[in-house]
Amino acid sequence: MTDDIEYRDYAKGAQPPYLTPNYKSTKVRSPNKPQYKLPRTLTEATGPVFTQDDVPADEWDLSTSATGETALGQLMFMDGVITDEDGRPMANTLIEIWQANAAGRYAHAVDTRDAPLDPNFTGAGRIVTGEDGHYRFKTIRPGAYPVPNYENYWRPPHIHISLFGRSFMSRMITQCYFPGDPLNDECHILQGIPEAVARDRLVMKFDPSVGVNGHALGYRLDLVLRGRRATPMVG
Amino acid sequence: MTKYIPTAGQTVGPFYNYALMRDGENDLTGGGKASGETVVIEGRVTEGSGAPVRDVLLEIWQANSHGRYNHPADDSDRGLDENFRGFGRTLSDEDGCFRFVTIKPGAVPAEGAGGSSVGESAAGGRTGGGNVWQAPHIAISIFASGLTRRLVTRLYFPGEDANATDPALSGIPEGDRERLIAKPGDGGGEKSIRFDIVLQGEGETPFFEE
Numbered sequence: 034m035t036d037d038i039e040y041r042d043y044a045k046g047a048q049p050p051y052l053t054p055n056y057k058s059t060k061v062r063s064p065n066k067p068q069y070k071l072p073r074t075l076t077e078a079t080g081p082v083f084t085q086d087d088v089p090a091d092e093w094d095l096s097t098s099a100t101g102e103t104a105l106g107q108l109m110f111m112d113g114v115i116t117d118e119d120g121r122p123m124a125n126t127l128i129e130i131w132q133a134n135a136a137g138r139y140a141h142a143v144d145t146r147d148a149p150l151d152p153n154f155t156g157a158g159r160i161v162t163g164e165d166g167h168y169r170f171k172t173i174r175p176g177a178y179p180v181p182n183y184e185n186y187w188r189p190p191h192i193h194i195s196l197f198g199r200s201f202m203s204r205m206i207t208q209c210y211f212p213g214d215p216l217n218d219e220c221h222i223l224q225g226i227p228e229a230v231a232r233d234r235l236v237m238k239f240d241p242s243v244g245v246n247g248h249a250l251g252y253r254l255d256l257v258l259r260g261r262r263a264t265p266m267v268g
Numbered sequence: 269m270t271k272y273i274p275t276a277g278q279t280v281g282p283f284y285n286y287a288l289m290r291d292g293e294n295d296l297t298g299g300g301k302a303s304g305e306t307v308v309i310e311g312r313v314t315e316g317s318g319a320p321v322r323d324v325l326l327e328i329w330q331a332n333s334h335g336r337y338n339h340p341a342d343d344s345d346r347g348l349d350e351n352f353r354g355f356g357r358t359l360s361d362e363d364g365c366f367r368f369v370t371i372k373p374g375a376v377p378a379e380g381a382g383g384s385s386v387g388e389s390a391a392g393g394r395t396g397g398g399n400v401w402q403a404p405h406i407a408i409s410i411f412a413s414g415l416t417r418r419l420v421t422r423l424y425f426p427g428e429d430a431n432a433t434d435p436a437l438s439g440i441p442e443g444d445r446e447r448l449i450a451k452p453g454d455g456g457g458e459k460s461i462r463f464d465i466v467l468q469g470e471g472e473t474p475f476f477e478e
């Protein structure tokens with residue numbers, strides 16, 4: 034049981050600091066005080082349990098509408114494995130993704146910019162991983178979108194990802210990006226992560242082997258959630 | 269050393285609602301089916317300027333009324349409640365306000381171990397059989413546009429003797445500690461408590477390292 038709470042602290046440079054001055058709204062939303070140490074208890078070692086029965090099987094495919102129509106844009110698969118810090122596959126992990134459509138607009142009431150909505154694309158998907166920790170989504174490549182309170186600043190194409198893992202401690206939300214996009218280097222949110230290698234881990238790899246010949250591109254992104262069950266080495 | 273380094277967090281952004289929110293997820297009782305004392309939690313999220321923050325994603329995680337977590341790592345003999353999962357989600361409205369309906373959790377052990385059953389006089393904070401008990405509490409995750417990653421805090425209940433000896437609360441200096449203890453609310457009928465969250469500045473909520 035105590036193995037469940039042997040979480041390592043997050044490596045500092047591999048996570049974005051709360052205050053990231055180029056990302057303007059962090060200036061009023063990042064706490065001024067440092068965070069307190071939280072004793073690791075059963076509260077943190079547990080978390081909501083999901084099974085594959087919790088999510089309808091068709092939610093892995095964002096590119097097909099409820100009426101069977103195909104969304105506009107470049108079809109793609111997003112494929113990868115979720116593991117813990119010991120490389121063990123994370124089973125029964127709920128992954129939720131959401132993204133803008135091919136024109137860079139979200140199907141969201143607050144996104145009112147003058148890019149077209151696609152009636153065949155809502156841009157939300159969910160799956161729960163099986164024993165092998167593998168996930169796969171079919172979707173379309175999202176467009177870039179401008180952010181109003183900056184001068185000529187566009188978010189690079191990205192897909193938002195929400196992950197639960199096996200406990201409260203492994204709960205996290207992130208975004209992934211496309212390889213080679215020049216907007217990646219200008220992105221205040223991606224560049225807010227201090228270490229280049231940690232930023233690179235959020236950039237998907239182009240991988241034809243997870244695409245479908247003549248039909249859809251393939252991109253690969255492996256994700257690592259915090260936590261382990263292995264007994265720490267004594268020595 | 270290890271090549272498996274946890275993936276970096278990134279902000280949830282402003283546009284997640286349609287992907288993450290589902291009806292009824294802020295009512296952990298399943299419309300009153302869970303056993304225990306129903307509690308309504310209401311609060312408001314504000315930023316450093318004092319302005320309310322809309323579209324904040326709030327998630328809560330807690331034990332049931334017996335102090336049992338609905339998760340395999342809690343293998344204690346405290347009773348499970350099949351009508352209580354212990355997880356809830358909501359988002360703040362245009363005025364920064366949010367609301368959960370849940371049941372008051374029982375005391376749970378401070379150690380990771382499942383611990384022995386809470387006895388008849390299940391007052392939290394006591395020690396017994398080598399176990400220290402935590403005061404009844406609810407773990408909270410906060411995600412928002414302008415938050416680069418998750419903030420973690422805890423809600424405690426007003427008027428609990430066990431708050432004085434709770435290991436997590438004890439790590440917070442006097443003066444700040446009270447900010448994690450909910451205030452009696454103004455809702456009638458059901459038990460109602462108030463828990464405001466200040467992201468930055470005057471009255472800042474104490475947050476915990478992830």
Ligand SMILES: [Fe+3]
Binds near residue numbers: 133193
């Ligand atoms: Fe976005």
